[in-house]
Structure formats: structure tokens, C-alpha cells
Amino acid sequence: MGDYKLADIEKKFADIIWENAPIPSSELVKLCEKRLNWKKSTTYTVLKKLCQKGIFQNENATVTVKMEKAAFYGLQSRRYVEDVFSGSLPNFLTAFYNGRRLTAKEAEEMRRFIDEYSEE
Numbered sequence: 001m002g003d004y005k006l007a008d009i010e011k012k013f014a015d016i017i018w019e020n021a022p023i024p025s026s027e028l029v030k031l032c033e034k035r036l037n038w039k040k041s042t043t044y045t046v047l048k049k050l051c052q053k054g055i056f057q058n059e060n061a062t063v064t065v066k067m068e069k070a071a072f073y074g075l076q077s078r079r080y081v082e083d084v085f086s087g088s089l090p091n092f093l094t095a096f097y098n099g100r101r102l103t104a105k106e107a108e109e110m111r112r113f114i115d116e117y118s119e120e
Contacts, residue, residue, distance in 0.1 A: 004053060004075055012036060013046050017056055018069045025061045 006014060016031050017023065023031075028047070032038040038046075047063065050056050055067045067075075085091040102110065 004055070004072060004079070006050075009036070010046060010050065013043075014050060014055065014069075014072075017050075017063055018065060021056075021063060021065045023063050025058055025063055028063055 013032065013036065016035060017028065020028070020031065025044075025047070029040045029043045032043040033040075036042075047056065047058055051058055055065075055072060057064050057066050081087060081089060081092045085095070
């Protein structure tokens, strides 16, 4: 567990699981054949890879979620900020907004976030 980077096609596959879990692996094969034009072997190969990453689990022919979608993308976002902005959230936000002004609603949401998550 620990490598959470996914290729685009793996993200599409993961979305199918997140949308349908828990799902029998046989049903997942059918969905992947329909949506991704995959063969059974491809589905099981990619499923095994994502299970090894700790995102999903395949036990007793049922695929379940070990890491929710929001948690997965939250972790990716934190790693991106760490890697690109040396962990500085203010530097990330400055780059993200790139001179654009915050709307009143965005500013209020940011104030609430800061109040809720600030260290005392």
C-alpha cells in the first residue's frame, strides 16, 4: 500500500467499482466489457493491481472498497501539494488562483475552513 497514482484507464475502472460496490466480480467483468471493452483477464489483472495498492478488496468473488473515492483523491491532492509546493498550502492556493479574485462565497468558505482546521 502506498502508491496511489492511477493511469486514466485505471481511474475509469476505479470509478466503476466506486459506483457499484460491493459488486460481484462476475458483474464487474460484465460492466468492464460493456463500458471499457475489456476482456475478463484484463479486468482481473487491473483489479489485482488496485487491490495490491490497498484501494479495493476482492474476497469471496465480491469486490469491496477499502479506500473511499474522496479519501483517495484527498491523498493524491495532499501528495501533489507536498511534491510541487513543498507542502505549502498558501503557495498552492496562490498558484491555483493565479491572480483571480475570490468570490464572496469562496472567501467565506475559506474562513470557515481556516477556523475549523486551525491549530490552537
